Amino acid sequence: MNTFSRFFSSREDRPARDLAILCALFCLAFLPILHRIPLLEPDEGRYAEIPREMLESGDFVTPYLNYVKYFEKPPLLYWLNALSFKIFGLNEFAARLPTVLFAILGILLTYHVGRTLYGRRAGLFSALILGTATGYLVLGRFNVIDMILSVCMGATLGFFLLATRPGEKRAALYYHLFYLCAALTVLAKGLIGIVLPGGVIVLYILLTRRWRLLAEMRLLTGIPLFLLAAAPWFVLVSLRNPEFARFFFIHEHFERFLTKVHGRYEPFWFFIPVLAGGMFPWSFFLPAAAKRLWQQRSAARDDGRLFLFLWAAVIFLFFSASDSKLIPYIFPIFPALAILLGEMFSARGDEAAPTERGVPLLVAALFIIVGIGVSLYPHLVPKPRLGVAESAIFGLIFVAGGGACLAALRQESRLAFFRTLAISSLTVGVVGAAIVLASSTDRKSSRDLGLLARANADGATVIASYNTYQQGFSFYAGRRILLVNEKNELDFGSRQGDQSRWFLDDARFFPLWNSPTRVILLVKKDAFPAFRQKTTLPPRQLGEKEKFLLVTNH
Template sequence: MQKNRFRALALLVLISSFLFFLFLGNHPLLEPDEGRYSEIPREMIERGDFITPTLNYVKYFEKPVLHYWLTALSFKLFGYTEFASRFWPALLGVLGTAVTYGLASFLFGTRAGFFSGLILATSWIYFAIAQINIIDMGVSVFITMALAGFLLGSAGNRRHLLLFYGGMGLATLSKGLIGIVLPCAVAGAWILATRDWKLIRRTLYGWGILLFFGLTLPWYIAVCLKNPEFFHFFFIREHFLRYTTKIHGRYEPAWFFIPILLAGGLPWTAFWLRPLAGLRESREKLFLFLWFAVIFSFFSFSSSKLIPYILPVFPALSILAGEKIDRYLKRPDLEPFKFELVLSSILIGLFSTALVAYPFLQDRFPVAVLLRVTVPLATALLLGLLCAWSFWLKRRPRSVVISLFMGAFFACLALKSGFTFYGSFLSARQTAEIIEKARQPGDLIVSYEDYDQGIPFYLKTRVVLVNWKGELEFGSGIGDQSDWFISGERFMDLWKSNRHMIVIFRENRYRDMLAKGVANMHVLGRANDSVVVTNRLEEGAQ
């Protein structure tokens, strides 16, 4: 039995690693997130300061430090490459499938655990976020570890609670207070629902509490002592005001995450869409449902919403789906699969239609090029579904499941081409390459009324920002930053001076400058919507 569990885990890790690491570094950093979360650790290494995060060399306190530390480590190991930038989200994605497998195996058996891990790995939203350098994958994995540790610790050896407290500590060091709020809220809801009040005392594990504070307090204390302004900005503005107000301009309606949930779990959505049906069967299923419901509700009521926020619900949903598939395969009839296949047909049909229609409904990207991304993705899902129906009619349940897995697997591979596509349009690398060929020591690199986060990463230098502060507004007010955040009037004075400048304009701003008759606008090159211009006439300029 133990050997079978190890083999299943090894196979799951192998499949997940193949999916997540294949072609991981083949496309440039995507704007704006990957540029931001690559530049911050690069600056940490350059400055030798791993306490105070900076972005474009001004203090940046929107997130805690763990993700930056991990990315800095991968840069030291692999160099400043796109692969190194995305290494930890991919690796943590594999870890997340393994933790999901471990919990599901403990609750429902090895086969259910294997299905659960594979469902998670091939759910397109989980797969996609494992390919992007953002913080959310780590947060999701650490919350999964915490909740797995809580459930295991409440059912058996209290030492499993170290996983509960350790996971919360790592999540808190990754994204702040939600690292402790969400796991405790789920645990509290379960205690209330089961009225098992003894769990409160059992969960208060001294060694675990020491572990949590040992992981979190050193950095939080150090950053507060070094930066007195950190506490109010991070804890008040970035937590309470961000959750309760529209301060970040990311407001969406309460139902925003529903379509994300339905589409993000494909092709497995139908297998967990009826979680209420089995709630009375076991306390464990109730826990998994509350895991989903509490986190989903928390972010739905938040005033700030982004797609990756609900990633932590998918391990719980994957376990519910994996257990259901495992239970169905134990039955002699195929009737249980019928509802899921019908519902999957509706959801995948709608999603595939949207994928094929989307290129014709937008005007930002070339239709023919975008179709090369969306059509293979839709085709993989539809072929998997058609094969599943075919085997259902032949009464071959195992082949039904294999068909769905294969459709999901090839859909993930097709999605990789989407990253390559968007990398050609949503990256600063091409712009940086134009600048790198032309710049000389002492040149000012300037971004006019906009800011591509990847520019300082690729050029390894600071950028002057004209009429733009954005998320750097807080840092721009600390210390003397007057030479780096300048007005349009001061920019024109510098442009007319003898100071050599290379400036990034958006196409519309460049045309505005030409219309105003600004002199010495020598174009070095164009990349997507950016025009790179210098005030120094040189070979290759127009």
């Protein structure tokens, strides 16, 4: 522990060693058990199936989902996953590896920005805060776009901030990295890769009146670099698919933000509890960081605190005002908050133990209370997802972390409390996530039934899905799924070209079911009785999982 304390306390400028230690630490945190957890519905299944189809067809321009055009997202994650599949095979580890690597890269970038702005210890603290935040530890393990987006947008804003530091010798490099990362952000999620960083930067320039930044931003070389990286895919996909532009830019951007067309409406305050839970336990210290930011507002223009505040505030308010909300949308603000918190903890690290112990005591108490609740969980819930042993281990880790934090408060410096809280958060996040994911996520996956369908199907067999579409089912079955009474987000693709053979209603499906053609069908258990009454050939069950049955007609 003394060695650990010296590592934190040292102000030696050895970034390569720090980066290596952070990289090793978070590789150990994120990489284990990735291969054991089945791909979850719907996002993980979708973002594995699209690159699988890319590899199968050789078309890396037009995305397809269940073999129909799918233009809801740009291709960056698809390309990364396709490359991972090519190297490591079609499996869960390969599907999640790009997201994990980006999550680790985001931690290293946060260290670099924090260290460059406020010194080595602030950089270390910022990286540890980001990497041990509950939401970051969870999201970084899953095959979803939001982590890629968060890291690319964080790099965009971080490099801009570093480039604008007075006297920065590497300003040209940072500005060009800013444009390159902005292009990657657009390729990850679309126009918000320009809109959100642009909003932060414009507001920053207006408030600080640093008009000279407009002349320093390397516009003449940066904009061509941005276009060179971002534009080719948009041009190619538009040339091959004239219907792309209207769907992607109007439907997926303006209608998503301004209307409830996607059915994801939540109240304006939705992201307040999301932020509190996602940044736990560090979210409890955000009010102190905000107070400190206000007290030092006169210096904010010089050291980037104002920029970090705008980074977090603009993105938070933008998505709060949107009519379409999902939990991961505000994750791009996490690096900015981590740096603000890291700078605060670093500045106070050499001070005596805090007299204002209210928040640290609250955090420690919450660890203990949550631990007791987790331990009692299987005894209080009729059908618990965690067993008694798993709950006891998970609960004990929480209680131990809370106890360690209470003990740290009795030591002589704030540094001891920060160190203990970081270790406790990382342990809870890593071990707890492993237990919860391994024990409970299998019910949200189509892996078992998809593999069973694949094993029982030959080339002439039709694999179908009735009144539902589980996107991971396509991935694990390894082929196109015929959909009955179901289009959902494939509605747009179903209207491109002649897809009539693959989207059927009851009137067209049951003659196929009652024919000599073998059909393997995924159906929900609650829909099965009504389905069975409509058939001439009685269904034979092949398997079942949670809410679903896999049946066949022959």
